[in-house]
Amino acid sequence: MTMRTPARNGRFGEYGGRWVPESLVPACLAVAEAFEDAWADDGFRGQLAGLLARHVGRPTPSTPAERLSAELGVRVTLKREDLTHTGSHKINNAIGQALLAQRMGKRRLVAETGAGMHGVATATAGALFDLPVTVFMGEQDVERQSHNVFRMRYLGAEVVPVRSGSRTLKDATSEAMRHWVGATEEAHYCLGSVVGPHPYPWLVREFQRVIGDEARAQHPGTPDYVVACVGGGSNAAGTFAGFADTSARLVGVEAIGGSGATNGQVGVLHGSMSLFLQDEHGQIREAHSIAAGLDYPGVGPEHAYLRDLGRARYVAVGDDAAVAAAAQLARTEGIIPALESAHALAWVAEAAGTEELPAGSSVLVTLSGRGDKDIATLIARAEENVA
Amino acid sequence: MKILMPYLTGGINPQWTEYLPAMAESGADWIEVGIPFSDPTLDGATIQEASTAALANGTTPQTVLDGLAASPVPVVVSTYANLALRKGFCTQLKDAGATGLIVPDLPLEEAPALEQEAADAGIELALLVSPATPPERAREIAARSRGFVYAVSSMSTTGERDHLPASALELAARLQADCPVLLGFGISQPEHAAAAAQVADGVIVGAAIMRRVLGGASPAEVGAYVASLRAALDTR
Numbered sequence: 001m002t003m004r005t006p007a008r009n010g011r012f013g014e015y016g017g018r019w020v021p022e023s024l025v026p027a028c029l030a031v032a033e034a035f036e037d038a039w040a041d042d043g044f045r046g047q048l049a050g051l052l053a054r055h056v057g058r059p060t061p062s063t064p065a066e067r068l069s070a071e072l073g074v075r076v077t078l079k080r081e082d083l084t085h086t087g088s089h090k091i092n093n094a095i096g097q098a099l100l101a102q103r104m105g106k107r108r109l110v111a112e113t114g115a116g117m118h119g120v121a122t123a124t125a126g127a128l129f130d131l132p133v134t135v136f137m138g139e140q141d142v143e144r145q146s147h148n149v150f151r152m153r154y155l156g157a158e159v160v161p162v163r164s165g166s167r168t169l170k171d172a173t174s175e176a177m178r179h180w181v182g183a184t185e186e187a188h189y190c191l192g193s194v195v196g197p198h199p200y201p202w203l204v205r206e207f208q209r210v211i212g213d214e215a216r217a218q219h220p221g222t223p224d225y226v227v228a229c230v231g232g233g234s235n236a237a238g239t240f241a242g243f244a245d246t247s248a249r250l251v252g253v254e255a256i257g258g259s260g261a262t263n264g265q266v267g268v269l270h271g272s273m274s275l276f277l278q279d280e281h282g283q284i285r286e287a288h289s290i291a292a293g294l295d296y297p298g299v300g301p302e303h304a305y306l307r308d309l310g311r312a313r314y315v316a317v318g319d320d321a322a323v324a325a326a327a328q329l330a331r332t333e334g335i336i337p338a339l340e341s342a343h344a345l346a347w348v349a350e351a352a353g354t355e356e357l358p359a360g361s362s363v364l365v366t367l368s369g370r371g372d373k374d375i376a377t378l379i380a381r382a383e384e385n386v387a
Numbered sequence: 388m389k390i391l392m393p394y395l396t397g398g399i400n401p402q403w404t405e406y407l408p409a410m411a412e413s414g415a416d417w418i419e420v421g422i423p424f425s426d427p428t429l430d431g432a433t434i435q436e437a438s439t440a441a442l443a444n445g446t447t448p449q450t451v452l453d454g455l456a457a458s459p460v461p462v463v464v465s466t467y468a469n470l471a472l473r474k475g476f477c478t479q480l481k482d483a484g485a486t487g488l489i490v491p492d493l494p495l496e497e498a499p500a501l502e503q504e505a506a507d508a509g510i511e512l513a514l515l516v517s518p519a520t521p522p523e524r525a526r527e528i529a530a531r532s533r534g535f536v537y538a539v540s541s542m543s544t545t546g547e548r549d550h551l552p553a554s555a556l557e558l559a560a561r562l563q564a565d566c567p568v569l570l571g572f573g574i575s576q577p578e579h580a581a582a583a584a585q586v587a588d589g590v591i592v593g594a595a596i597m598r599r600v601l602g603g604a605s606p607a608e609v610g611a612y613v614a615s616l617r618a619a620l621d622t623r
Binding site: 009017018019020021022023025026027164165170171174177178181182184267268269270271276278281282283284 | 427519543544
């Protein structure tokens with residue numbers, strides 16, 4: 001079994017750890033201790049399961065994609081995180097961390113967001129638990145995801161645009177960490193992906209493993225392939241966790257412009273050692289993707305470890321392929337996927353019928369979210385193509 | 388004698404090395420030179436801006452190291468773990484004439500990744516303590532720190548503040564170390580420096596200098612400001 005509880009130093013092989021300023025070490029230790037305790041407590045687990053059933057709408061279905069399968073020549077099943085309350089898998093983690101924050105006696109939540117889905121999920125959890133929420137979001141993402149900005153504010157969250165660096169997820173994460181340094185007593189940092197210092201890569205994976213556990217129970221037999229998109233990698237980690245001890249081949253699909261696991265080098269950013277896109281001097285490169293949620297130059301440390309072990313494989317696809325895959329799913333299945341999830345579908349479409357994904361294989365694809373948030377991006381792209 | 392260590396972001400402008408002798412002549416005992424990193428997660432707005440500006444100038448770790456020889460006093464380099472962990476970094480520091488290293492995102496548990504390499508290269512790796520550090524942990528940090536202990540004055544990022552928080556004085560007063568304890572973060576006025584000197588062995592001043600440098604202050608003007616800090620430390 002390759003996806004187990006890490007030791008208390010938070011290592012996945014050489015990756016992970018807790019590379020944070022001393023001011024954040026006691027806070028990270030407190031989160032680790034609280035999570036360890038909560039996760040071993042049936043009461044906490046039961047409370048979370050109840051919330052996920054009643055508020056989030058779990059379990060989400062697994063849908064055989066029959067018309068898409070006929071086009072591609074492989075048997076595709078979709079794990080439908082797009083059908084959760086708020087429209088993406090991010091809610092699984094946000095509800096879990098809000099419950100943990102409440103247990104720790106914290107009085108407010110701090111989060112970063114890229115596409116805005118984690119921000120919306122945290123704002124939702126904050127409303128549910130009566131905890132004020134502050135969300136840091138890159139200025140560029142604020143512009144391209146204005147609907148989600150409205151949703152967060154409508155839910156009562158404060159959204160702080162981040163103007164430094166690439167003005168996307170990387171800088172929003174830095175700013176959230178800076179803010180947390182000054183607020184560790186009262187605030188819980190509700191990190192949205194399997195990145196950051198220990199215990200976050202482990203904690204977020206555990207809160208997301210409900211995806212993989214459900215999918216495994218729902219799938220007739222073990223799928224030949226399990227595929228998910230990877231930005232930081234939370235929906236992939238949660239999905240893979242359900243299948244790591246099976247014969248399924250695990251494939252993480254990155255955006256070409258944010259391909260930390262595919263093209264990154266070992267480094268340290270945002271509290272963990274992992275794989276990051278860097279220049280020859282060690283400066284972190286800015287990521288670029290049409291999918292704001294994949295616009296991150298690195299990948300969670302456990303993904304780096306799974307890659308090195310050969311247990312999971314990481315590939316990258318470009319913007320055009322993702323947009324085409326979204327259109328194909330809409331046309332064949334009546335589902336508009338998030339552009340992030342469309343990357344996973346794009347790899348399946350490209351690889352189907354090749355050695356990488358032989359004809360007739362069964363493929364489970366996690367549809368991490370729905371495409372409503374991307375409509376403005378798709379409209380702009382359609383207009384560009386007409387012009 | 389209290390220790391005064393002003394900070395400068397390496398490569399902040401083409402004439403950056405001229406600030407080093409100016410600060411030394413104005414009473415700096417040591418100078419902290421920052422190698423700019425793309426993602427300075429423990430820095431506030433001023434040093435973020437300085438880092439971005441320096442990188443936009445084409446500054447690289449090597450161009451900063453090449454400039455260190457201009458300093459007449461010992462130089463302690465500061466940079467983030469991603470740059471400090473690159474192969475041979477401590478040897479490069481030594482070759483460039485630096486004496487020490489500060490890595491803000493290298494807490495005690497991760498320090499073994501650099502401690503041996505630093506020791507082998509003859510570079511003093513200074514560790515940080517913060518007001519949130521429990522006493523027993525602070526003792527271990529003080530014991531493993533080399534050159535000096537960097538006492539972070541407040542639960543915040545780098546940057547100027549109106550007052551030196553009580554947490555700063557309390558932290559510096561309770562720290563027991565074999566090497567000097569320097570207080571940093573939020574020290575910008577001579578009176579802050581004077582107050583810090585009551586409990587610490589010296590001060591580190593960063594953002595207040597970088598705000599002046601970013602505003603176009605000449606080496607002489609920055610020197611005058613450093614001299615005011617020196618005077619405050621000496622006339623307590």
